[in-house]
Each structure stands twice: as C-alpha cells, then as structure tokens.
Amino acid sequence: MSDTLTQVTANILKSRDVLLEINGNSIEYAAPEDIQKILNIPEYGILDSSHKIHDHDVIPAAFHSDFFDSLMLLFNDKGRFSITDYPALKMNKTHLEKKLLGYLSFQNAVFNINQTKSIPALYGLLFFRYKAISDEKKEGVLTFLFSKTFHSISVLNDNQMRVIFDQLTNKNDITDEILDDHDLLIAIQSMKPVLFSILNDFTSSLSRRLKRDMDRVSSYYHSLKEELSNKRSNVDKDAELMKDKIKAINSEKNWKLNDLRSKYKMTIQAEPLAIVQIHTMVDSIDLTIKRRLKQRNVAIGYNPMLKQFDFPVCEACFLNIQNETYICDETHIVCEKCYNKCPRCSKLFCKACYCKKCPKCGLL
Ligand SMILES: [Zn+2]
Numbered sequence: 001m002s003d004t005l006t007q008v009t010a011n012i013l014k015s016r017d018v019l020l021e022i023n024g025n026s027i028e029y030a031a032p033e034d035i036q037k038i039l040n041i042p043e044y045g046i047l048d049s050s051h052k053i054h055d056h057d058v059i060p061a062a063f064h065s066d067f068f069d070s071l072m073l074l075f076n077d078k079g080r081f082s083i084t085d086y087p088a089l090k091m092n093k094t095h096l097e098k099k100l101l102g103y104l105s106f107q108n109a110v111f112n113i114n115q116t117k118s119i120p121a122l123y124g125l126l127f128f129r130y131k132a133i134s135d136e137k138k139e140g141v142l143t144f145l146f147s148k149t150f151h152s153i154s155v156l157n158d159n160q161m162r163v164i165f166d167q168l169t170n171k172n173d174i175t176d177e178i179l180d181d182h183d184l185l186i187a188i189q190s191m192k193p194v195l196f197s198i199l200n201d202f203t204s205s206l207s208r209r210l211k212r213d214m215d216r217v218s219s220y221y222h223s224l225k226e227e228l229s230n231k232r233s234n235v236d237k238d239a240e241l242m243k244d245k246i247k248a249i250n251s252e253k254n255w256k257l258n259d260l261r262s263k264y265k266m267t268i269q270a271e272p273l274a275i276v277q278i279h280t281m282v283d284s285i286d287l288t289i290k291r292r293l294k295q296r297n298v299a300i301g302y303n304p305m306l307k308q309f310d311f312p313v314c315e316a317c318f319l320n321i322q323n324e325t326y327i328c329d330e331t332h333i334v335c336e337k338c339y340n341k342c343p344r345c346s347k348l349f350c351k352a353c354y355c356k357k358c359p360k361c362g363l364l
C-alpha cells in the first residue's frame with residue numbers, strides 16, 4: 001500500500017515523540033528541543049506537504065523541501081542510511097513449526113522441517129518516492145521491508161510502519177553485517193513490480209482514456225472518408241483529386257493518433273529517500289524441499305516486526321507469491337505465473353530457468 005507524504009512525515013515525527021495532529025496535507029506539531037535543533041524548526045508550527053504557496057507561518061514540507069531533506073536526518077546522524085535494532089520476539093519453536101505446516105504448501109513438491117533456531121537477521125526499511133506522469137500525475141511514497149536474510153519483501157501500510165518505528169532503537173555498535181550494493185539492487189528490483197501493481201489503476205484508466213480518444217479520432221476520420229466516397233464521380237480528374245483528399249485525411253488521422261499516444265505516454269520515476277537498516281534476532285525454520293530427484297535447503301524466518309513468515313519472493317518475477325507456489329526441476333521457487341504453459345506451444349517451463357523465454361519456441 002502506498003502512503004501519502006503527510007502520513008510518512010507524521011509517522012517519522014511520532015517515532016521521535018513529536019506531538020501532532022494531521023489535517024489534510026497539514027500537520028500541526030509541538031516538537032521537543034532536540035528535534036527542533038535537528039530539523040531547524042520552532043517548538044510549535046504547521047507543516048504542509050502540498051505544493052501550494054504557503055503563508056509565512058507554515059513550513060513547506062513537500063518533496064525536495066528543506067524540511068523533508070532534514071527529516072531524513074532523524075533516522076540518525078548518518079542521515080539516509082541509518083542502522084537500528086529491533087527487539088526479538090520470543091516464540092515457542094514447536095508452535096511456530098506447526099504454524100508453518102499449516103501455512104506452507106507447494107503444488108508439486110514436498111518439504112520437511114529440519115530445525116528451528118534463532119539467528120541474527122538483517123532487514124532494510126526502504127522509502128521510495130515515486131511519480132507517474134502522463135496527462136495526469138500520481139505520486140506517493142512506497143515503504144517496504146526487505147529481508148536480506150530470507151529474500152522476502154513486504155509492502156507496509158501506515159499502521160505496520162508505525163508499529164515498527166515505535167520499537168526501533170539506534171544502534172551504536174556497528175560491527176554486524178550491513179546491506180551492500182548488491183542487496184540494494186535486489187531490493188530495488190523487487191520494488192519495481194510492486195510499484196507497477198500500485199499504479200495498476202492509474203495505468204488502466206490511462207489506457208481506457210487513450211482507447212476512447214483514439215476511437216473518437218478514428219471514427220471521425222472514417223465518417224469524413226465515407227462522406228467523400230458518397231460524392232465519388234466517374235470523371236478521371238475528380239478521381240485523382242479524391243485520392244489526394246483521402247491521402248490527406250489518412251495522414252492527418254495518423255498525426256492525430258500519434259499526438260494522442262504521446263499525450264498519454266507514461267513516465268515513472270522512483271528514487272530512494274531513505275534506507276533504515278534493522279538488525280534483529282529471528283526464529284528461522286530450516287526446510288528441505290524435495291522435487292523429483294533434486295532437493296534444496298531453504299530457511300524461512302518469522303518476522304518479529306510484522307508477525308508473519310518471511311517467505312521468499314518468486315525467483316523469476318520478484319513478486320510476493322500470492323496463490324500457488326511451484327518448485328521447478330532445478331528447484332527454483334516460483335509463482336504460478338512464472339511456472340506456466342507457453343501460450344504459443346504449450347511447453348511448461350520455469351521462467352527463472354529460461355529468463356522468461358520459452359525454451360521450445362522462443363516466445364518471450
Ligand atoms: Zn513469478
């Protein structure tokens with residue numbers, strides 16, 4: 001789910017004991033002294049995250065405002081790339097294993113649980129600002145939790161984010177592993193399909209409007225041509241003239257259609273605003289998945305922040321697996337869309353094994 005900038009700002013401020021009240025795009029606040037210093041704001045005030053021109057006593061808090069940039073300093077003094085701790089969750093291991101047995105199943109493979117142990121795990125809480133621009137504009141902040149240890153992603157709603165923020169503590173001793181560029185690439189890779197699914201309504205409304213306008217243009221020029229052909233005469237000279245007229249109508253129509261295509265063309269921008277690295281202890285359940293003669297060991301953690309299993313994303317499309325989970329002959333974990341029959345030749349194949357290209361007929 002995607003939050004508005006106002007909600008994200010309010011959550012960050014609340015986690016640092018700022019008293020506040022949200023009113024549309026505005027936040028009325030009372031800030032403690034340390035926060036006033038870091039953010040360079042007065043004790044009381046009004047923040048506004050809309051792009052409108054503000055009164056003198058309102059602090060602009062839209063993207064790219066000085067306030068928003070300084071807000072990221074609150075994660076800690078290291079700015080956008082802060083490192084934090086989250087308390088471990090005490091769980092009964094037998095109970096947890098039972099819970100997983102009730103939750104997990106594969107369509108074409110079996111698994112058994114080997115052991116459950118507490119391990120240190122690393123998460124990244126990532127904030128992305130996105131903007132989709134076409135004839136209309138849609139923007140927002142996408143917040144998601146990426147697990148380096150278990151290769152899972154979860155898009156966070158406002159409430160989940162608040163719960164996590166409330167319990168984060170700054171980490172002083174930075175000896176543990178941190179997220180590297182490779183992890184961030186995987187996280188960004190996973191963010192893209194999530195973003196496309198968030199923009200689904202926006203893009204389908206766009207294509208609906210494009211189709212509607214294109215149909216109108218086509219039918220207008222179609223009736224023009226019909227009118228002309230009704231007047232058709234047998235004189236050769238007129239026939240030539242008619243051909244030229246039809247040619248002119250066709251090129252004007254194509255020009256109008258291209259114009260519409262560029263009007264409705266969509267560009268998407270997404271940039272990371274902040275990354276909070278979270279260290280915590282997680283109960284990790286080691287499984288062996290068996291598919292035909294092959295087997296593979298996989299660990300599934302119980303996320304102490306979201307109180308749910310960190311299940312790996314589909315290894316072909318990087319999306320969370322929603323319905324049925326398949327294991328291919330090479331033991332990739334894939335969703336039903338990525339383990340499917342080719343629409344052209346009906347060959348069943350795994351998209352992680354063949355880079356989304358059918359191995360029999362080459363269809364992409
Ligand atoms: Zn998939």
Ligand SMILES: [Zn+2]
Nearest residue numbers: 328332350353
């Ligand atoms: Zn595969």
Ligand SMILES: [Zn+2]
Nearest residue numbers: 342345358361
């Ligand atoms: Zn095929």
